[in-house]
Amino acid sequence: MSPSDDLDIIASCAAEFGAVEIARTRLELKVQLPVPLADGRSHSYRLVIAIFRGVATAQEEKPHLLPEFCPARHINRDGSFCLFWRAVDDIVIDNVSAARMWWETLIRFLQQQVRAARLRHWPDAKGRAHGEKAAIHQLRAERAAGRLGAPFPEDLADGRLIVEVSNSSGHGPAVRLLHNGRRLYSVWRRDRRVVNQRQPCLCPKGAQRRPIVLKSCGDHGGAAADLALELQSMAEEERRFWNDFESTQCCGTMDGCPLAKRESSVRAERVG
Amino acid sequence: MAKNWKHDRAADHIEKKIKDVETVTIVDYVRDMSLENIPANKAFRVDGVHLYADILNLTDMLNVTADEGVTCHRRTLRFLNLHYRAVHRILARCDARRVDFHNQRLHALIAKPYNAENDAEAKRVRRAVAIAQLIIDVLHETGDDDEHIPDADVRVGIDTGEALAVNNGRRGGREPLFLGEPANHAAKMSGGGSNPGIYLTNNARLAIGLAEAARPANTPLTTAEIASCQDAADLGVSKETIMAEWREDLRKNPIGSFEFSRHTPPLRTLDMTTLTPANTKRQESASVYADIDGFTAYVARHIEETPEDVVRVFHVIRAELDRVFTCDFDGRRIRFIGDCLHGLLCDGTVHTTDDKETVSTATLCAGALRSSFELALEKLGDEGIDTDSLGLAIGFEFGPMTITRLGMQGDRVRCSVSRGVLTSEAEQTRCSGDETAIGPLAHDAGTKAVRDLFGSGRKVKSLDYNEAVEVLAEKGDDTALAAKRAAFSTPAIAAASERIIRPYSERK
Ligand SMILES: [Zn+2]
Numbered sequence A: 001m002s003p004s005d006d007l008d009i010i011a012s013c014a015a016e017f018g019a020v021e022i023a024r025t026r027l028e029l030k031v032q033l034p035v036p037l038a039d040g041r042s043h044s045y046r047l048v049i050a051i052f053r054g055v056a057t058a059q060e061e062k063p064h065l066l067p068e069f070c071p072a073r074h075i076n077r078d079g080s081f082c083l084f085w086r087a088v089d090d091i092v093i094d095n096v097s098a099a100r101m102w103w104e105t106l107i108r109f110l111q112q113q114v115r116a117a118r119l120r121h122w123p124d125a126k127g128r129a130h131g132e133k134a135a136i137h138q139l140r141a142e143r144a145a146g147r148l149g150a151p152f153p154e155d156l157a158d159g160r161l162i163v164e165v166s167n168s169s170g171h172g173p174a175v176r177l178l179h180n181g182r183r184l185y186s187v188w189r190r191d192r193r194v195v196n197q198r199q200p201c202l203c204p205k206g207a208q209r210r211p212i213v214l215k216s217c218g219d220h221g222g223a224a225a226d227l228a229l230e231l232q233s234m235a236e237e238e239r240r241f242w243n244d245f246e247s248t249q250c251c252g253t254m255d256g257c258p259l260a261k262r263e264s265s266v267r268a269e270r271v272g
Numbered sequence B: 001m002a003k004n005w006k007h008d009r010a011a012d013h014i015e016k017k018i019k020d021v022e023t024v025t026i027v028d029y030v031r032d033m034s035l036e037n038i039p040a041n042k043a044f045r046v047d048g049v050h051l052y053a054d055i056l057n058l059t060d061m062l063n064v065t066a067d068e069g070v071t072c073h074r075r076t077l078r079f080l081n082l083h084y085r086a087v088h089r090i091l092a093r094c095d096a097r098r099v100d101f102h103n104q105r106l107h108a109l110i111a112k113p114y115n116a117e118n119d120a121e122a123k124r125v126r127r128a129v130a131i132a133q134l135i136i137d138v139l140h141e142t143g144d145d146d147e148h149i150p151d152a153d154v155r156v157g158i159d160t161g162e163a164l165a166v167n168n169g170r171r172g173g174r175e176p177l178f179l180g181e182p183a184n185h186a187a188k189m190s191g192g193g194s195n196p197g198i199y200l201t202n203n204a205r206l207a208i209g210l211a212e213a214a215r216p217a218n219t220p221l222t223t224a225e226i227a228s229c230q231d232a233a234d235l236g237v238s239k240e241t242i243m244a245e246w247r248e249d250l251r252k253n254p255i256g257s258f259e260f261s262r263h264t265p266p267l268r269t270l271d272m273t274t275l276t277p278a279n280t281k282r283q284e285s286a287s288v289y290a291d292i293d294g295f296t297a298y299v300a301r302h303i304e305e306t307p308e309d310v311v312r313v314f315h316v317i318r319a320e321l322d323r324v325f326t327c328d329f330d331g332r333r334i335r336f337i338g339d340c341l342h343g344l345l346c347d348g349t350v351h352t353t354d355d356k357e358t359v360s361t362a363t364l365c366a367g368a369l370r371s372s373f374e375l376a377l378e379k380l381g382d383e384g385i386d387t388d389s390l391g392l393a394i395g396f397e398f399g400p401m402t403i404t405r406l407g408m409q410g411d412r413v414r415c416s417v418s419r420g421v422l423t424s425e426a427e428q429t430r431c432s433g434d435e436t437a438i439g440p441l442a443h444d445a446g447t448k449a450v451r452d453l454f455g456s457g458r459k460v461k462s463l464d465y466n467e468a469v470e471v472l473a474e475k476g477d478d479t480a481l482a483a484k485r486a487a488f489s490t491p492a493i494a495a496a497s498e499r500i501i502r503p504y505s506e507r508k
């Protein structure tokens, strides 16, 4: 299909989502999109929607309600919204239901932006990690959490799991997994195995009267090691991701954003 | 119907309320003026002495039994009723004005002698001290051994200065409400410790020639200091007279026993004027306190030059908070205590309260109060009215609550007291102007979504209605899901709002 056919499909669903078409070229669709919120407010965005290599992108015509660039708010350097990770969640606009899914994603993205601006952080922990390499480690960590079973997937999705590197020994450095700041277990990085294999398993079997130890609980020892190590790798890749933006500043609307620090110091200088 | 908050509904109401107070009159309060039935757009600047008397052992009363059952509430209400009646006698005899009695705390104003008289302020403070001591002495004997009702231990706080008297926001509510430092600081003195006695702010100490105290809330008046105030004030009524009148009154108008029944939710439909000890409501509910943070400082900043803005800001915010609580969430407002709203919410049936739903509703309501508060500030700001440094601190708790009216026939005072009421107030006081806190029992009774939201610290920042609905609905809270569904009339938008998205970030 040609880009213009794809654009037709997107345009055909615009009205049901309340979008009003402003202009249209072969490659671009300009719309006015009101985004209602749960409290009855509605912000209206003027958006440019384009088809690029089979994928629809959207951005504000001019940065008006959103920052022009902010990785923490999932807005790329070119101003386009980073709605999903193509490698896993791609939406190919080749039929109406895909187009609807894309519109729903866009609208939800804009609803979440209002929450993010107020909270000064992304409203849920469901965002993909920053950058492809980090996102891959995150995906592997999520799979490992799934192998361990409840409550690990939810704890991970809610941001309750954190890792830190502890001192090295004969086995090299270890990675510690913390739940709400409390240590659950440590993993030898080089050997990719849990330090104390004899600790009760993290699943319900480990909480029985005669607990099954990690080592003997099926795949759980391996899953626990993977979870911690993948989270650690993800954190390292995210740090690299931010370092790549060395000279870049962003909006300063998000707490803890590595790019915002420079912004606020610049602002302080201006005020001073 | 789902209880909810809508931006446009709030905006319309706020705009109407701003119109109410386009023109505001401020009058200096002098002899023979009435402080009753003050119109919404008028205030009196009252130079007077504010007296707060806290009954310290109310908490003990509420905790005499392990369970907060019927006996516990019956005794507590009887305890308060006996003491309220005695205080009523004292204030009537001493020409002091009762502003309010909420739970363990009496607020009274001593406005006489007026400033036309020489040395009027010192005379008022001495008079207040003498009245305070009379209250302490009388309440030390108004218990009832037969009914396991102890005497009351009382701690009094006193401050003096200018405050604004405004309408109290209740239809048919005659008593004024006072805004400003003397009311607030007197309350801080009475609430600022657990030792009985009479505590004056440095302001009040200086007015009667006492030295400033380094820590006035830890410096009770000495017996000699009190005696000299009593001599100077010469109240002309003794403890014995008051006790005799009080006993005579009890004989003629026995309190009767407290009979409890449930009100079929919502509590909004409860007509408080029908309540008496024999018709007292008692049920599991949520108690909510919402306090305008920074308002006392705001009044102090404006009372001389622009007191009109105090009346405007207060009228608009209060009316809007009241509307949200009552109309949007079907709650029962108990009262405004200065700049603070106290009310109760209950979901369920005539027989049982739906604990989870009640706590979820209270959470959404807290968010809605903040949304309306912020919108009110925005619209007042648009009118060029200063709203700097104002915030809203919200606390709530869940548990068995009582609602009744106490005191003398013809002059009954609303009362809603329970452990949960006291906890909700305490939760509110540990919040800054952008925080909402939940009490431990509400936390336990709430859905998992509610518990996750408030976390182990039981407190959350900048929770508005949109955020409350979203964050609870995300975790499957039924009350929030219903509110969220009702918010989106277009099916496509409703579907979008339920989609879980995983946005990404690229290097490009
Ligand atoms: Zn296991």
Ligand SMILES: [Zn+2]
Binding pocket: A067, A069, A070, A071, A072, A073, A250, A251, A252, A253, A254, A257, A259, A260
């Ligand atoms: Zn940014």
